[in-house]
Each structure stands twice: as C-alpha cells, then as structure tokens.
Amino acid sequence: MSHQVMHCVLLISLTLWQTFIVSGKIIDLSHKHGPTTFMVPGFNHYKRSNVTVTNRGNVRIEAGDYSSAEHGGTHLDAPVHFSENGVALDDLPIENTIADGVMIDVADEASRNIEYKVPLSKVQEWERKNGDIPQEAAVIFNFGWHKRFHDKKLYVNTESNDWKDLKFPSVSEEVGMYLYEKRNIKIIGTDTMSPDPPNSGNPIHVRYLPNNKLIVENLNATDLLPPKNFRFHAAPVRYVGASGAQVRAYAIIYETQRSGSNAIYLKWSLVLISAFIRVF
Numbered sequence: 001m002s003h004q005v006m007h008c009v010l011l012i013s014l015t016l017w018q019t020f021i022v023s024g025k026i027i028d029l030s031h032k033h034g035p036t037t038f039m040v041p042g043f044n045h046y047k048r049s050n051v052t053v054t055n056r057g058n059v060r061i062e063a064g065d066y067s068s069a070e071h072g073g074t075h076l077d078a079p080v081h082f083s084e085n086g087v088a089l090d091d092l093p094i095e096n097t098i099a100d101g102v103m104i105d106v107a108d109e110a111s112r113n114i115e116y117k118v119p120l121s122k123v124q125e126w127e128r129k130n131g132d133i134p135q136e137a138a139v140i141f142n143f144g145w146h147k148r149f150h151d152k153k154l155y156v157n158t159e160s161n162d163w164k165d166l167k168f169p170s171v172s173e174e175v176g177m178y179l180y181e182k183r184n185i186k187i188i189g190t191d192t193m194s195p196d197p198p199n200s201g202n203p204i205h206v207r208y209l210p211n212n213k214l215i216v217e218n219l220n221a222t223d224l225l226p227p228k229n230f231r232f233h234a235a236p237v238r239y240v241g242a243s244g245a246q247v248r249a250y251a252i253i254y255e256t257q258r259s260g261s262n263a264i265y266l267k268w269s270l271v272l273i274s275a276f277i278r279v280f
Contacts, residue, residue: 027230029249030074031149031220038152038218039072040193041161046073070244074218076236081243082202083210089242094235096214099138099186101232101251102126103225107144110169114157116143117172117197123179130227138187138232139179142222143169146191149218156193166198176204180213187232189216189249216249225251 031037035045044067051064071077076097079086104126110116118141127133145168148154157167169192176195179185188195188208194217196202208215216234230253236245 024252024254027221027224027251027253029219029221029225029232029234029251030247031146031218033068033073033246036150037073038149038155038193039069041156041163041166043069043072045069068246070239070242072218073246074220074249075216075244075246076234077205077209077215077217077244078236078242079209079212079214080241081209082205086210087212088240089236089245090238090240092236092238096186096212097235097247098231098233099136100134100228101138101140101225101230102130102133102228103140103142103222103230105142105223105227106169107142107223110143110145114167114169115197116169118170118175119172120174120178123175126227133179133183133185135184136186137183138189138216138234139183139185140189140219140222140225140232141171141191141195142225143190143192144223145169146218146220146222149191149220156198164199166193168192168194168198170197170200171195171204172197173200173203177207180207180211185213187214187216187234189219189222189232189234191219191222193217216247219249226253229254 033046035047037046039045046066046068048064048066051062053060053062055061078089078092080088104118104123106116106118106122123133133139145155153159155168158165171188171190176188179188188204194202195215196204205215214234230251232249232251234247234249236247239245
C-alpha cells in the first residue's frame with residue numbers, strides 16, 4: 001500500500017476518533033452570583049457599583065466595579081484558606097481544578113434527614129457498582145440541596161448568621177479520610193454549604209486544604225451528573241493572595257460508551273492504525 005493511501009486512512013481513522021471522543025454535553029454546575037446569593041454567614045454579598053454607560057458614536061459601552069466575599073455562592077476553597085503557608089489562588093496550578101468526575105447520589109437519604117452524614121458504606125456501595133473511584137478524581141456529592149439554595153431557611157435551617165444554628169447534610173469524616181487516603185482524590189465537591197458537618201471542626205477542610213486538595217461548595221444541578229465518565233472543571237480567577245473565589249463550575253459528559261456505528265468505526269480505526277505502525 002502506498003504512503004498516500006496510508007496517510008488517507010490514518011486521517012480518516014483519527015477523524016473518527018476525534019468525532020467519537022469529543023461528542024458529549026456540558027452541564028453548568030454554578031448558581032448565579034448576585035446581591036442575594038447565599039454567602040458563608042457573616043460575609044459580604046456581591047455588590048456592583050460605579051456603573052457607567054457611555055456612547056461613542058453608535059457604540060454603547062457599559063462598565064462598573066464589583067466586590068464580593070471570597071466564600072459564598074458556588075466557590076472554590078484554596079489551600080491558604082486553612083493553611084498559613086498554603087497556596088493562594090494566584091499560584092494555584094490550573095490542572096488542580098480539573099479532574100475526572102464521580103458523582104455519588106445521596107439525595108434520597110438527605111431528603112429524610114437534614115443532618116445526614118454520608119457513611120463509608122454508601123461509598124463502598126458506589127464502588128461495587130462502578131469500580132474503584134479513580135486516583136486524583138473529583139468526587140461530587142449530590143444531596144439534592146441545590147434545589148433549596150435560594151431559600152436560606154431551607155438551605156441551612158436558619159435565617160440567622162449564628163453558626164450553631166446551621167443544619168445541612170454532609171460528608172462524614174470517615175468518608176473524607178477514605179477518599180483522601182485510599183483514593184487520593186484531587187477535589188471534593190458538594191451542593192451544600194460545606195462537605196464538613198456544621199460545628200464539627202471541619203476535619204475535611206483541615207486534612208485536604210493544607211495538602212493541596214481542593215474543595216468546591218454550593219454546586220448546582222449535581223443531580224444531572226452521571227455516576228462517572230465526566231470531566232469536572234472549577235477554575236477561579238487568579239486573585240492575588242485570595243483564599244477562595246466564585247467559579248463557573250461545569251462538567252463535560254463524554255459519550256464514550258455508545259455501542260452504535262461510531263464505536264465500531266473507532267474500534268476498526270484503532271486496529272488499522274496499529275497495523276500500519278507495525279508494517280511501516
């Protein structure tokens with residue numbers, strides 16, 4: 001076979017590979033961030049000010065200032081949040097904010113117990129069905145709590161800013177340590193205020209952040225995620241010295257398990273590529 005033919009076949013095969021791999025959909029996992037968005041109790045809400053509108057010729061130009069506390073809305077905790085010498089957002093490697101995703105659904109249990117703590121048995125059940133949680137994954141817990149986000153009383157069980165009154169479902173310390181020690185996950189995320197139980201001493205924060213593991217809180221639409229086979233993204237702006245910031249979290253769900261014609265073409269294209277490598 002001529003090199004020209006081989007080149008054409010390789011191009012076709014790679015095209016089929018690309019078409020197969022990039023097919024998928026994006027799930028937006030962030031809440032809107034505005035003046036009434038839920039913030040960590042006691043911290044300032046988003047504010048937009050000094051808005052100016054000018055007209056230059058037929059062009060309308062609008063600009064303004066904004067401010068917001070670091071910890072509120074859909075946001076990421078940087079290592080410095082719980083470690084004096086930890087990494088701040090401006091030095092956080094972008095690759096640390098991206099990981100293969102896993103979703104553990106505990107919405108049913110949480111709906112029956114506002115103080116539900118995910119037990120290790122629930123994670124082990126997930127692994128029996130789906131295989132071990134991959135190393136350096138992003139593990140997202142769906143409590144179904146994002147649907148309560150816009151009602152503070154429903155979300156944290158109180159209208160006050162008194163931390164002792166807070167109630168919401170969370171991840172047990174045992175599960176947090178299992179994911180850290182046995183699965184070496186990169187990111188833990190929840191659709192609640194925190195993965196840690198209220199007034200618990202924040203054991204997950206204390207273990208994860210000083211060791212450059214990230215936490216993403218107040219996620220949205222986590223119930224739309226599959227148990228696995230998605231890519232999680234939660235990159236913040238590189239604010240200098242910041243201990244956290246709002247993120248536009250999202251997931252890309254890759255359709256890599258289709259059994260239709262694309263999968264067949266992909267299989268045979270890889271066979272052809274392998275054969276050409278051996279021959280030429």
